[in-house]
Amino acid sequence: MNNTFILNAPLTINLTLSYKCNFSCHHCYSREEDFKKEMTFEELKYVVNILSDWKVPFINLGGGEPLLHPHLFDFVKYASSKGLQCTMNTNGYLLDIETAEKIKQTGFRAVGVSIDSPVEEKHDFFRNKKGSFKRALNALENLAKVNVKSTVSMVVSKLNFENFHELIPILREYKVSQLYLHNYKCSGLGYKNMEQYDLTPSEWHDFYARALTLKKETKDLVISFDDPILHLLPQYEEHHLVKGSTCGKLSLNIRANGDITPCGFMPIVIGNILKDDIIKLWKESPILMNLRNPIPNGKCKNCGVYENCLGGCKARAYMLTGDFHNPDPHCWKKEVINQ
Amino acid sequence: MKVKVSDDVFERIEEENLREAQNLINKGMADKAENLGVITLIKGGIMTQLNLTGKAIWDVLKVKNSIEEIASLISKEFEVDFDTCLEDVKIFIQDLVDKGFVVYE
Numbered sequence: 001m002n003n004t005f006i007l008n009a010p011l012t013i014n015l016t017l018s019y020k021c022n023f024s025c026h027h028c029y030s031r032e033e034d035f036k037k038e039m040t041f042e043e044l045k046y047v048v049n050i051l052s053d054w055k056v057p058f059i060n061l062g063g064g065e066p067l068l069h070p071h072l073f074d075f076v077k078y079a080s081s082k083g084l085q086c087t088m089n090t091n092g093y094l095l096d097i098e099t100a101e102k103i104k105q106t107g108f109r110a111v112g113v114s115i116d117s118p119v120e121e122k123h124d125f126f127r128n129k130k131g132s133f134k135r136a137l138n139a140l141e142n143l144a145k146v147n148v149k150s151t152v153s154m155v156v157s158k159l160n161f162e163n164f165h166e167l168i169p170i171l172r173e174y175k176v177s178q179l180y181l182h183n184y185k186c187s188g189l190g191y192k193n194m195e196q197y198d199l200t201p202s203e204w205h206d207f208y209a210r211a212l213t214l215k216k217e218t219k220d221l222v223i224s225f226d227d228p229i230l231h232l233l234p235q236y237e238e239h240h241l242v243k244g245s246t247c248g249k250l251s252l253n254i255r256a257n258g259d260i261t262p263c264g265f266m267p268i269v270i271g272n273i274l275k276d277d278i279i280k281l282w283k284e285s286p287i288l289m290n291l292r293n294p295i296p297n298g299k300c301k302n303c304g305v306y307e308n309c310l311g312g313c314k315a316r317a318y319m320l321t322g323d324f325h326n327p328d329p330h331c332w333k334k335e336v337i338n339q
Numbered sequence: 340m341k342v343k344v345s346d347d348v349f350e351r352i353e354e355e356n357l358r359e360a361q362n363l364i365n366k367g368m369a370d371k372a373e374n375l376g377v378i379t380l381i382k383g384g385i386m387t388q389l390n391l392t393g394k395a396i397w398d399v400l401k402v403k404n405s406i407e408e409i410a411s412l413i414s415k416e417f418e419v420d421f422d423t424c425l426e427d428v429k430i431f432i433q434d435l436v437d438k439g440f441v442v443y444e
Contacts, residue, residue, distance in 0.1 A: 006376060008353045011386075055351050057381075224384065241386050250386075 009054040009279055012251040014264055017044070017072065019064040019256050023091050024128045025116075027155055027197060029188035029265055030064060037257040039274070041071040045078055047254065047273055052082035054279055058109075060087045062264065064256070067094040073106045080107040089114065089153060092139030093132055100142035110149040112180070113139050118166035122159050140174035151178040155185075157197040161207045165214050171221060181211055183227040183330065185265040186319045201332035208233055229331050231308040244310025248291040252282070262291055265315035266324070290324070297325045303333060340406045341444035342432055348440050349381040350397075353388070360391050385438050392417070396431055404444060406432060 019033040039047070051059065059079055066072050066088050076086045088103075092113040095103075103111060115136050117123040123133040143150040152171055154164060164181070171179060184190065184198045199207060208227070212235055215223040228244045230236045242249050247263035254260055258274040260281060261267060270285045271278070282288065294310050296303070303309070311317060312328025320329045356375045363372035376388025378397065389397055395416060399409050406428060414424035435441040 006353065006356055007379065008355045011351075011379070011381070057349055057351060222384075241388070 007250065009056050009282060010250065010252045011056065012058040012060060013051060013056055014060045014062060014251060014253045015047070016063050016254065016256045016264070017061055017066055017069040017075065020068050021063060021065045021091075022068060022093055022129070023065065023132065025091075025189070026126050026128060026193050027157065027184065027188075027190040029185060029190055031189055033188075033255075034257070039256060039258055041074065043258065043274060044071065044075050047258070048075075048079045048082050048084060050273065050278060051084060052079075055083075057083070057085055058087070059084050060089065062089045065091055065094070067099065073102055076106045076108060085109045087112065090139065091127065091129075091132060092136040093129065095135075095139035095142055097142045097145065100139075100146045100148065103143070104146040104148050108148060110151055110177075111139075111143055112151040112153050113143075114153045114155075115167065116154055116157070117160045118163060118170060126157070126159050137170070137174065140171075140176060144175040150174070150176050151180060152176050153180045153182055155182045156199070156207060157184050158199060158203075159197065161199055161203060164211070168214070168218060168221065176221065178222040178224060180224050180226065183225075183313060183316070185313070186316055186329075187265040187267070190265075191319060199330075201330055204229070204330045205232075205332040209235070212236060227313060227330075228309045229312040229328050231305045232331065232333055240308070243308050244294065245291070245312070245314045247314060248288045252278070262288060263315050266318050268318070295325045297323070298327050299331070299333060300327045341404045342400065342406060342409075342436075342441050343404050343444055344397075344401055345382060345440055345442050347382060351379045353377055353379060357391075357394075364391070380440050382439050385440075387435075387438055387440070393431065396428060400432070400435075400441065 018038050019030045019035050024031055067090055079086050086108055087110045088108060089112040113136050115123060116126045120133040124130050140150050154160060154167065156164065167179065186194050186198065208230055212233060247266065252260055252262065253264045254273055258272045259269045260271045260273055260278065261269055268287055270287050271281045291314060296306050296311060300306050300311050311325065312331055314324040316330065317326045317328050318324040353376060357377040360372040360375045360377050373390050373392065375390060377391055378389045378394045380387050380389065396409065396413055399412050403409050403412065407425065410425040410428040411421060413428060414421045432441055436443060
């Protein structure tokens, strides 16, 4: 086996087709984005051609709400024909049975539905849309009917960190294969509403300890996390080929106007796919080089798990401190002062 | 013992790494070449990269399912002793089994 992990191209592209949305969720990173400059369908096909040429295998479609995009299914058909595997994250509101059938025919690899609380009223409140919980469950039901793999994404917040486990029986009922527990990102409205929704570091510690226990106990459903600070917990035994945050190392984000950022929550534009050579950017962007070769700052300098954690979520460190080399503000570890 | 590649394994050759590894071999720098991942494998959220030797075994694994036969072909390709090669191939395959990329039949 090799010792140096180098990818010649991203493995995953997170692509925003449009920032238009039928919701205005309290944590949304994109409600203040520019809706006017969005790629045309021809430009989106051009993007697919580039990604196909470079054998980028996975595209995850987000937004905004992808089901609002007039060319969503044509795009996925085209991308699939060029060998790309497409998944989508949706609020599920528009996912009726006809849409589920179209999803099936078009060839989506899986569809992720966002559910932010097992309690209907709380989910509807957080998503700012009455009836959204019922529609999300309806979406899962429709996906199950047409045999499309479904996953659920939950953004962990004060709204759900104590009773998130109550979602598990609901997911079983709708044959969901995977639950993604996303750490609270502090971008857009997520940043503005941070005080109301983000957990304290101590609460993050307690939450992850409970979530890891639940993960071990749950055999019929995969529970996944996207937070490198989990390495702080001794009971976290996973070993990743790519250490720390994977943004800019495994994946890139492409905004609706073609701008490329390391991740959707880190608004540092490194280029534009319509004008720039994405592979040249992948290999030579100073921002990506910095993300791949992080420098420990502050309490990270003397941290015994830095080798695996690499400072935690870079987007959060960047948004809250201005420097993605700084420790993740969610880190509960106290600074070790060497005498 | 029989083995086979698991279903739904995605693989991508890292073309530039492959060329670089082959260049290094040609320059007599095999040690450096062995550090380069030339093929990326992904299955169900687990990812790994294989170097030139690993890729050679992987390529044979896709068409042969007997560990002894795989070791025989690899030992001939790399001009190494069969018994040593067999042990190395077993360890290599076990690692891929542990990660879910290969299953025992």
